[in-house]
Amino acid sequence: MTRSPDAGGHFGRFGGRYVPETLMAPLLELERAYAAAQKDRRFTARLKELFRSYAGRPTPLYFAARLTEHAGGARIYLKREDLCHTGAHKINNVLGQGLLAERMGKKRLIAETGAGQHGVATATIAGLLGLECEVYMGAEDVERQALNVFRMKLLGARVIPVESGSRTLKDAINETLRDWVTNVRTTYYLLGSALGPHPYPMMVRDFHAVIGKEARRQALAALGRLPDVVIACVGGGSNAIGLFHRFIGDRRVRIIGVEPGGHGIETGRHGASMTAGHVGVLHGCMSYLLQSDDGQIATAHSISAGLDYPGVGPEHAYYRDAGRFEFVSITDEEALEGFHALTRLEGIMPALESAHAVAHAIRLAKTLPRSKAIVVGLSGRGDKDVHVVANSLGTPVESGP
Amino acid sequence: MSRLDAAFSRLRAADERALVAYLMAGDPSLDATRALVVEAARRGADVIELGVPFSDPIADGPVIQRAGQRALAAGTSLARVIESVTAIRAEVSVPLVMFTYYNPVLAFGLKAFASAAADVGMDAVLVPDLPPEEADPLRAETDAAGIDIVHLVAPTTPPARARMVTARSRGFVYVVSLTGVTGERQALPPDLGAQLKALRRITRKPLCVGFGISTAEQAAAVGRHADGVVVGSAIVRLIEHQGTSPSLVKDVGELIASLKQPLRAPSATSAKTSTESPSTGRR
Numbered sequence: 001m002t003r004s005p006d007a008g009g010h011f012g013r014f015g016g017r018y019v020p021e022t023l024m025a026p027l028l029e030l031e032r033a034y035a036a037a038q039k040d041r042r043f044t045a046r047l048k049e050l051f052r053s054y055a056g057r058p059t060p061l062y063f064a065a066r067l068t069e070h071a072g073g074a075r076i077y078l079k080r081e082d083l084c085h086t087g088a089h090k091i092n093n094v095l096g097q098g099l100l101a102e103r104m105g106k107k108r109l110i111a112e113t114g115a116g117q118h119g120v121a122t123a124t125i126a127g128l129l130g131l132e133c134e135v136y137m138g139a140e141d142v143e144r145q146a147l148n149v150f151r152m153k154l155l156g157a158r159v160i161p162v163e164s165g166s167r168t169l170k171d172a173i174n175e176t177l178r179d180w181v182t183n184v185r186t187t188y189y190l191l192g193s194a195l196g197p198h199p200y201p202m203m204v205r206d207f208h209a210v211i212g213k214e215a216r217r218q219a220l221a222a223l224g225r226l227p228d229v230v231i232a233c234v235g236g237g238s239n240a241i242g243l244f245h246r247f248i249g250d251r252r253v254r255i256i257g258v259e260p261g262g263h264g265i266e267t268g269r270h271g272a273s274m275t276a277g278h279v280g281v282l283h284g285c286m287s288y289l290l291q292s293d294d295g296q297i298a299t300a301h302s303i304s305a306g307l308d309y310p311g312v313g314p315e316h317a318y319y320r321d322a323g324r325f326e327f328v329s330i331t332d333e334e335a336l337e338g339f340h341a342l343t344r345l346e347g348i349m350p351a352l353e354s355a356h357a358v359a360h361a362i363r364l365a366k367t368l369p370r371s372k373a374i375v376v377g378l379s380g381r382g383d384k385d386v387h388v389v390a391n392s393l394g395t396p397v398e399s400g401p
Numbered sequence: 402m403s404r405l406d407a408a409f410s411r412l413r414a415a416d417e418r419a420l421v422a423y424l425m426a427g428d429p430s431l432d433a434t435r436a437l438v439v440e441a442a443r444r445g446a447d448v449i450e451l452g453v454p455f456s457d458p459i460a461d462g463p464v465i466q467r468a469g470q471r472a473l474a475a476g477t478s479l480a481r482v483i484e485s486v487t488a489i490r491a492e493v494s495v496p497l498v499m500f501t502y503y504n505p506v507l508a509f510g511l512k513a514f515a516s517a518a519a520d521v522g523m524d525a526v527l528v529p530d531l532p533p534e535e536a537d538p539l540r541a542e543t544d545a546a547g548i549d550i551v552h553l554v555a556p557t558t559p560p561a562r563a564r565m566v567t568a569r570s571r572g573f574v575y576v577v578s579l580t581g582v583t584g585e586r587q588a589l590p591p592d593l594g595a596q597l598k599a600l601r602r603i604t605r606k607p608l609c610v611g612f613g614i615s616t617a618e619q620a621a622a623v624g625r626h627a628d629g630v631v632v633g634s635a636i637v638r639l640i641e642h643q644g645t646s647p648s649l650v651k652d653v654g655e656l657i658a659s660l661k662q663p664l665r666a667p668s669a670t671s672a673k674t675s676t677e678s679p680s681t682g683r684r
Binding site for chain 1: 457480505506507508509529531535554556581
């Protein structure tokens, strides 16, 4: 059932390359460079070594005994991407693409970021490889993720607040694409989610696929069999496709993506493009989008900046329509409950993005017997979100640097 | 013969270059757009590009982004733009090209869009985020409805690809002058002449150059190599400044006339523009 995209980057009717002509030749060049790198043993060996010695892979699969007891049903295991260097899964993709940019002779990296995790990861790899780095970030996200903004600056990147549109991740991607159209000859666009024009969705998936490969092997070792369910949060869907991909062929493993339900689907203030969206084209690919009847892209809402996006990666859309992936939504409030539960019971503070997956795992575990096992993608750690959580409790902490 | 083909044949026969004028439909209102199109055609625009506002215009610079936001705030949609063309077409015979991102077209429905656009008298559609590789579904419908799809070539387009793009483009070929988004520039790329020369070897279709051209001097320079010159942001910026001023239509007309003047045939220029100021262009 697993498939690669066709030559034009299509997963069924999704994906593709819907970009201005200026970017077509550079995207074709990127696709060739990526194919060549994959065949180059030095490239793959170097990436593997950086995964091990720099990113801290493999990340553990942790049995959350107290969380399991609290839910009172199926056993919950956490795939600990929060333990990766820089605090989230994002490092996997930036190591891969960073090495590719270096191989292509590009001296300047640009990236979009929502929560700031991808921006921090990109700034990190830019430092490691000695490349110039500029990160576009929605002005609203700059405000709510002040800690990550400061981290990027410490790492030597320039953070450019984007004031247009909804001032979040969507607008940051618009502005990064405009920069790339302008500086395409010297600049590498290090896209951080499993979306955008081909080959990005495929490439980002490939670099994150290590998550699912490890989790599958670790689950087999821990359980003596495959898990019954794998769960991950889905904004653009990079950590989710990374965790899910290796399990697609395992027909008896349920695969569930958790979308941001915001204030609730019925309020219209959410980011659940699979649940409430329609097929359309945004940022270079065809997928499910939140949009008006006349095709204007809607503003998403989520308490978690990393999920605050009106679209979703095209491969997710494909497997949704194929009936292989299920999608559910978790509200802001439920995500906060998941955050507190994991923090109190396990001493693990998850990113608010990941807290959506935790919340659904708790909900689902309650309905299943203890003989069942759930693997949750814990995509990032929650330090960056502490002040958002504090605000939600009505006890703001002093703002960061 | 389509209106676009007829227009370019007439201009070529007269040794004249086309002025392609871009207007954002619905900025400041669809009524104003109708008046602006009529005036632009009267003052020398040979082709009108009618922009459809979109929430996420990745190919556009700040000036056209702001115009799109104003148009959306005024309630403009693709459906209302198409509807408004009926009244425009009743007053002008100038070729009309719709400039729209793909998502509004998808939401409208490809077949419904093509037949509605043809019915109201649109001549072509240009979709900046729809390269030829992805255009087959739309092309099937526009072909059936009898309107053209204009494709773009960019400075990054290699020769083999330019051959494919120009072969599929109909009406004219839109030559993007620079790597970047729409908007005025101080200077045009020095290799533009060479880029156009290379394209001439590949295609005989009319070449219209856009992105970055805002003054009559720039139009004149580009007109030496191209069949047409597209001006967008300079016109849209004037509309932004004038807003609902009573002289809006007249002032835009003056700008159009000044941009068209250097594109007229050398022999015709003195006769047709004798009443106008010799000073051209906006600074």
